[in-house]
Amino acid sequence: MKLASEEFDRISKALADPQRRAILQKLAVTGKLNCSDVHAFFDVSQPTVSHHLKELSMAGVVQREKQGQFCYYHVKSExxxxxxxxxQRRLGLVAVQVAPRAR
Amino acid sequence: MKLASEEFDRISKALADPQRRAILQKLAVTGKLNCSDVHAFFDVSQPTVSHHLKELSMAGVVQREKQGQFCYYHVKSExxxxxxxxxQRRLGLVAVQVAPRAR
DNA sequence: TTAGCATTTCGATATCTATCTATCCATCAG
DNA sequence: CTGATGGATAGATAGATATCGAAATGCTAA
Structure with missing residues (x-):
């Protein structure tokens, strides 16, 4: 999977907020939660949770699944x-893969 | 190397800004630059560059080295x-390493 | 249809921060 | 010492955003 520069930017911003990271981490360990579930875990208002879930969703790091009245979110590991x-590539933390020359 | 939660927060924020990522990336590929060098590469004022270098430095992702009149910065890969x-650990992207039980 | 819950949206606010100009401090060359 | 240059700091500003309470929307069940 290849990320566009714009997506990369968005994800970086999404991961910059501690509250959002906490929510994401909670989703990572529990697998799947709806908005209210997440709200129960943290000391912020439900609209704020909704807002953060939207940001995470827009960044493509969580997947939203509407099931009737509820809205389930789970991490998109890919x-x-x-x-x-x-x-890692941008920061030079990995060896650069050179594509074989076509000839 | 183990990161304290506070350091982790700071790094996440440092990496959230595109301009700062660009500077860091430039440092990663060139190895070592002073403030003026960096300034020459980007279309922001010298104080702004200085500010970003400070942020990166406070986050511990770059190392500052004063050499006489100049101030060199290089990436701290560790x-x-x-x-x-x-x-990766927080987001559950890697298998958890369990420490062997002492007995 | 109506009551009730889940979720989003709206509007406001306070804080944060990226950026600028102006200025200051330190070091080097003469 | 003096002027020039690299770099940091101070102070201001504009824009972003995390947060809230209130209201709107959507869905289910009775």
Whole structure:
């Protein structure tokens, strides 16, 4: 999975907020939660949780699934994995893969 | 290398700004630059560059070295590597390492 | 349809921060 | 010492955003 520069920016910002990271981490360990569930874990208002979930969703690091009255969110590991890979690439933390020359 | 939660927060914030990431990336590929060098590469004022370098420095992702009149900055890969590892750990992107039981 | 809950949206506010100009401090060359 | 240059600091400002309470929307069940 390849990230566009714009997506990369958005993910970086999404991960910059501690509250949002906490929510994401909670989702990572519990698997799947709805907005109210998340709200129960943290000391912020429910609209704030909704806002953060939206940001995470827009960044593509969580997936939103509407099931009737509820809205379930779960982590999209592929995106996060791609983000980490891209971060490592940009910061020169990994050996650069050179594509074989076509001839 | 183990990162304190506070350091992790600071690094996340440091990496959230595109301009700062660009500076860091430039440092990563060139190895070592002073403030003026960095300034020459980007379209922001020298104080702004100084500010960003300070942020990066406070976050521990770059090292500052004063050499006479000049101030050289270079990437601290250990910190960045530790950051990425911690990020992966928190987001559940890696298998958890269990320490062997002492007996 | 109506009551009630889940979630989002709205509008406001306070804080944070990226950026600038102006200025100051330190070091080097003469 | 003096002027020039690298770099940091001070102070101001504009824009972003995390947060809230209130209201709107959407869905389910009775």
């Amino acid at each position: 995106t996060l994995t791609a983000y980490v890979a891209e971060l | 910190t960045l590597t530790a950051y990425v590892a911690e990020l």
